[in-house]
Each structure stands twice: as structure tokens, then as C-alpha cells.
Amino acid sequence: MNFPAVPSPAATPLIVGIGGSTRPRSSGELALRYCLSRAEQAGAHTELLSAQDLQLPMYEPAPKTTDPRAARLVDLVARADALIIASPAYHAGISGLVKNALDHLEELRTATPPYLDGKAIGCITTSQGAQGGALTLSALRSVVHALRGWPTPLGVVIDTSAEPFGLDGEPAQEATRSQLGIMTDQVLSVIQQRVNQQRVVIEQRSVPTPTNVPGGAL
Ligand SMILES: Cc1cc2nc3c(=O)[nH]c(=O)nc-3n(C[C@H](O)[C@H](O)[C@H](O)COP(=O)(O)O)c2cc1C
Numbered sequence: 001m002n003f004p005a006v007p008s009p010a011a012t013p014l015i016v017g018i019g020g021s022t023r024p025r026s027s028g029e030l031a032l033r034y035c036l037s038r039a040e041q042a043g044a045h046t047e048l049l050s051a052q053d054l055q056l057p058m059y060e061p062a063p064k065t066t067d068p069r070a071a072r073l074v075d076l077v078a079r080a081d082a083l084i085i086a087s088p089a090y091h092a093g094i095s096g097l098v099k100n101a102l103d104h105l106e107e108l109r110t111a112t113p114p115y116l117d118g119k120a121i122g123c124i125t126t127s128q129g130a131q132g133g134a135l136t137l138s139a140l141r142s143v144v145h146a147l148r149g150w151p152t153p154l155g156v157v158i159d160t161s162a163e164p165f166g167l168d169g170e171p172a173q174e175a176t177r178s179q180l181g182i183m184t185d186q187v188l189s190v191i192q193q194r195v196n197q198q199r200v201v202i203e204q205r206s207v208p209t210p211t212n213v214p215g216g217a218l
Pocket residue numbers: 020021022023025026027028029087088089090091092093126127128129130131132133160
């Protein structure tokens with residue numbers, strides 16, 4: 001998918017990947033890297049906030065956080081056209097690290113648009129079993145909904161009991177590669193649809209009205 005010139009300040013769409021774990025060769029981080037690389041190939045600009053970047057103080061509603069890593073997270077998310085979020089299943093739920101990062105997005109409550117409003121969100125969970133992964137995916141999608149984001153139709157659960165990524169960091173199994181690819185394409189497709197809608201609005205605005213057509217004023 002190639003992105004044509006967009007008539008908006010965000011000419012190149014920005015997709016931000018968030019999550020993974022601090023574990024060496026975190027499968028969630030490798031999944032994010034794979035998706036972001038695919039999005040880059042399609043013409044998007046991407047940024048990754050891995051677990052190292054998400055070691056933030058616990059979110060406190062007040063006073064406003066001054067942590068520079070939290071500020072970077074909030075700024076990137078505010079500017080992003082879409083996110084891809086990966087969380088490990090920890091006791092059948094989102095890891096504390098990822099949930100705390102998402103809680104920091106409360107800082108976007110009064111932003112325009114607020115929270116994740118209008119953004120496509122790809123969701124990935126990694127787990128040592130299907131049940132924990134599915135429950136965590138459901139929880140992650142609920143959090144995204146609460147933040148007014150739009151989870152893509154496909155969410156990806158990666159079972160890490162069989163090593164899902166090769167030493168080159170690429171998906172080792174076709175099913176993993178295929179699902180991450182489809183989900184990334186769904187994220188890109190939503191961005192493309194928004195670009196097209198913007199273009200329609202702009203074209204509608206440029207249609208001459210009776211008052212600005214020469215001789216057309218009543
Ligand atoms: C504290 C902790 C709790 C976990 N709880 C679950 C669980 O409830 N269900 C499950 O399937 N796997 C569970 N796991 C396994 C992780 O989800 C799995 O290792 C996953 O691959 C971690 O993601 P990562 O590769 O990005 O680190 C747990 C691991 C840890 C460290």
C-alpha cells in the first residue's frame with residue numbers, strides 16, 4: 001500500500017509501536033518490530049517505544065507528570081495516526097508495565113482529539129498458552145475502547161511455548177507472519193480510509209457556492 005500525498009500536515013502517517021517486555025528477545029517486541037517494518041515498507045513513518053522506554057513512574061492523576069519518558073510517550077501518541085500495542089499475558093492480564101503506560105495517556109484527556117479518538121489500534125498479546133493470551137487480548141481491547149481507540153478487527157495472540165521468532169527476529173511460523181501482516185494491513189487501511197475521507201471533505205469545501213461564483217450572488 002503506498003500513501004499518496006495527503007492534504008494535511010501529517011503527509012506521512014505515523015504509526016507508534018508500544019510494549020513488549022524487558023525480557024531479552026521479548027516476543028512482543030519482536031512482533032512490534034515486524035509490524036513496524038512492514039508499515040515502513042508501505043510508506044509510513046514509525047516509532048517504537050519498547051519496554052526499556054516504558055519504565056515510567058506509576059501514573060498519578062495529579063500532579064501532572066514531568067517524567068521525560070512519559071512526556072515522550074504522550075507526545076508520540078498524540079501525534080500518531082495509529083498505534084500497535086503488544087502486551088505479554090501476566091496472570092491472564094496486561095502486564096503492569098504496559099497498563100501503566102496506557103494509564104499515562106490520561107494526560108490526553110483534554111487533547112484535540114482526546115485520548116486515542118479516531119486512531120486505529122492493532123493489539124498483540126504474547127503468552128505461554130492460548131487461554132492467557134485470549135483473555136489478555138480481550139482486556140487490552142477493552143482498555144483501548146475505554147481510551148476511545150478503534151481496535152482493528154484482527155487482534156493477534158502469539159503462543160510463545162513454541163519459539164515464534166527465529167534468530168533473525170523474523171516470525172518463524174507462517175501463521176504468525178500472516179496474522180501480524182493482516183493486522184498491520186488493517187491498521188494501514190484505516191489510515192488510508194481517513195486520508196480519503198479528508199480528501200472528500202476538502203474537495204467538497206472547494207466546490208463553488210452561489211456566493212463565490214462570479215455573478216452568482218443573490
Ligand atoms: C509474571 C508472569 C506471569 C505470566 N502469566 C501468564 C499467564 O497467565 N498465562 C500465560 O499463558 N502465560 C503467562 N506468562 C508467560 C508469558 O506471557 C510469556 O512468557 C510471554 O511470552 C511473555 O512475553 P515476552 O516474550 O514479550 O516477554 C507469564 C509470565 C510471567 C513472567
